[in-house]
Amino acid sequence: MHRRPMKKLPYFFTQLRDVKSDGIPDPATLARPGTKWRIEFLGPPLTVDQ
Numbered sequence: 018m019h020r021r022p023m024k025k026l027p028y029f030f031t032q033l034r035d036v037k038s039d040g041i042p043d044p045a046t047l048a049r050p051g052t053k054w055r056i057e058f059l060g061p062p063l064t065v066d067q
Contacts, residue, residue, distance in 0.1 A: 051057060
């Protein structure tokens with residue numbers, strides 16, 4: 018079976034657009050697309066000090 022993940026990728030990010038409120042991710046809102054797409058969000062992205 019061949020999967021086409023790139024075809025559904027824009028839809029995935031559309032579901033994430035309402036996750037942040039004032040720059041702070043809402044855990045409940047973040048969990049909904051995570052559950053649907055079977056992924057786990059471990060936390061905010063890491064930054065690299067320059």
